[in-house]
Amino acid sequence: MPYKVLVIPGDGIGPEVVEAALYVINAAAAKYGVDLEVKTAEAGDAALRKYGVAMPPETLKLADASDVIFKGPIGESAYDVTSLIRMRYVLYANIRPVKNLPGVPAVRDIDCVFVRENVEDVYVGAEYKVGDVAIALKVITGVGTRRVARVARRYAEMRKRKVTVVHKANVLRVVDAFFRDVALEELKGLEVDQMYVDAAAMELVRNPLRFDVVLTTNQYGDILTDLAAQVAGGLGLAPSGNLGDGKAMFEPVHGAAFDIAGRGIANPIATILSAAMMFEWLGRSDAAQAIRSAVERSILQGVKTPDIGGNSKTAEVGRYIASIL
Amino acid sequence: MPYKVLVIPGDGIGPEVVEAALYVINAAAAKYGVDLEVKTAEAGDAALRKYGVAMPPETLKLADASDVIFKGPIGESAYDVTSLIRMRYVLYANIRPVKNLPGVPAVRDIDCVFVRENVEDVYVGAEYKVGDVAIALKVITGVGTRRVARVARRYAEMRKRKVTVVHKANVLRVVDAFFRDVALEELKGLEVDQMYVDAAAMELVRNPLRFDVVLTTNQYGDILTDLAAQVAGGLGLAPSGNLGDGKAMFEPVHGAAFDIAGRGIANPIATILSAAMMFEWLGRSDAAQAIRSAVERSILQGVKTPDIGGNSKTAEVGRYIASIL
Ligand SMILES: CC(C)[C@H](C(=O)O)[C@@H](O)C(=O)O
Ligand SMILES: CC(C)[C@H](C(=O)O)[C@@H](O)C(=O)O
Secondary structure, three states: OOEEEEOOOOOOOOOHHHHHHHHHHHHHHHHHOOOOOEEEEOOOHHHHHHHOOOHHHHHHHHHOOEEEEEOOOOOOHHHHHHHHHHHHOOOOOOOEEEOOOOOOOOOOOOOOEEEEEOOOOOOHHHHEOOEEEEEEEEEEEEEHHHHHHHHHHHHHHHOOOOOEEOOOOOOOOOOHHHHHHHHHOOOOEOOOOOOEEEHHHHHHHOEEEEEEOEEOHHHHHHHHHHHHHHHOHHHHHHHEEEEEOOEEEEEOOOOHHHHOOOOOOOOOHHHHHHHHHHHHHOOOOOOOOHHHHHHHHHHHHOOHHHHHOOOOOHHHHHHHHHHHO | OOEEEEEEEOOOOOHHHHHHHHHHHHHHHHHHHHOEEEEEOOOOOOHHHOOOOOOOHHHHHHHHOEEEEOOOOOOHHHHHHHHHHHHHHOOOOEEEEEOOOOOOOOOOEEEEEEEEEEEOOOHHOOOEEEEOOEEEEEEEEHHHHHHHHHHHHHHHOOOOOOOEEOOOOOOOOHHHHHHHHHHHHHHOOOOOEEEEHOOOOOOOOHOOOHOOOEEEEEHHHHHHHHHHHHHHHHHOOOOEEEEEOEEEEEEEEEEHHEEEEEEEOOOOHHHHHHHHHHHOOOOOOHHHHHHHHHHHHHHHHHOHHHHHHHOOHHHHHHHHHHHHO
């Protein structure tokens, strides 16, 4: 039985970086004998303009039937696509590894994995406006915290058995304290520390190597992972995996970057490394490892896009990485 | 009539950095003929241990009667002191200028002013727990947004007439969109752009000089200002002013830093620059400017604490700056 992969190219630079990643996905699948059935579907701003809806029913049907979704960035309608997918399939753990790549100038050395809760917090969409007052609910549940903490535990057990729980329980004394308490409970037996989110933002610039696995809530994770990616050398390199029980979505951390779309200069590495995470999740570490190694070699060999000091085109980088797998 | 100043030394390194700042405050007041009536009161973790309450009634009475509060950092009880003061006196605009200092190594060049809404957002303390679910309200009002946006306008008019509004309206489509819309309305006629908070975190590392005045909500401001201070060279240098209509509180951005408390090595510059902001707010730019200039000269002359490469003691730095005003 092949794995059913739904590809959503997305908006802006999405189609370009996803095309580049598909060279790599197809080559890796062939070389390592991974049986994939790949379908492609539209979603995002372009779909909204064309069909009046950012996530067309046809795409939703294909997503429902897929084992895994491989997605490019979405523009202004990201909430209706990205967040919808995360919530509909309860992809409760957003895994964002952040690590320097050899040959890429960085602000600091960094090597950590963010485990971001992905379906709760102020991002649940429970918002109201009455007269001059607007209110959103920030929602944290015990069950939601426990399951994502267990994912953090799993990553910690594969790494240094060290987790930093990031919250703001000194101000959010009920909700963030609840997140912290449940998380600490689930992480017992590991080396665990905690940090306020403002301090964590600062430490990611000052001394990022102090972090190994970082467990945090949805919005703090959103902010801190963009920041951490920049510390490591730029958003063009940061992959992510949204994991649920039995289903997953992989996507670059970066956005649609409309300003450089269509010029063939977008860096496909974040998307290609997301493909590596997908193979890993499918149980094929061999293919995943081959992709990661090929990415590093391509950079060292100078086949890279302008954002990291090269002059290769997006598609070239994809084809080259596919060729040296 | 003297200005009534209530000094709250606070916890951890608080008493040390406030003592150093008081040398400067007293010297500046004497030299520039500013009539201050300074009282001191306890609040924070130490007060909590001593009196069973972090903000003792006596301190509250003095705070009520003061024109301005000058405060050191507070430890774990910060919400009961810092946030209480902000909310009780409706100090709705938290002004946090971030700028390199000559002679202090920085991650990047930066020169901007954050105007952080200071009494709304998820920090209002409306939190509930029912069974396995914890909920906090994120509250944004039109009136609260308008008044802080007007402060941002004032700062922009003194600078480059440029404001960046930071929010997450692509996900928080009601509350953050409301903040954005009201802010944009109030800022009409200026050069205004907007940015999502995750992108802003990234840009503060990538290209901070693109920011001039930044207007944002309470928690985003909390996170981004710690980050920006680190980009500029460290939290030891970042001052702040909490402004209301007719009352204000000045404090360093940094925390109580219990790990280095009592050793006389804490950097007092954040607190001393907060004193400069206080004189500015009292209408005494002459004293404020003199303090800022003396701070710069003291660093260039090598009178500085270990965090920025010197070996002077906290009190020495304060006394030296007071002496060269
Ligand atoms: C686009 C948006 C819905 C999304 C988020 O805020 O989660 C993005 O910023 C991310 O980090 O994946
Ligand atoms: C200590 C805390 C109440 C405070 C806040 O979160 O606002 C602090 O972090 C700050 O930024 O002034």
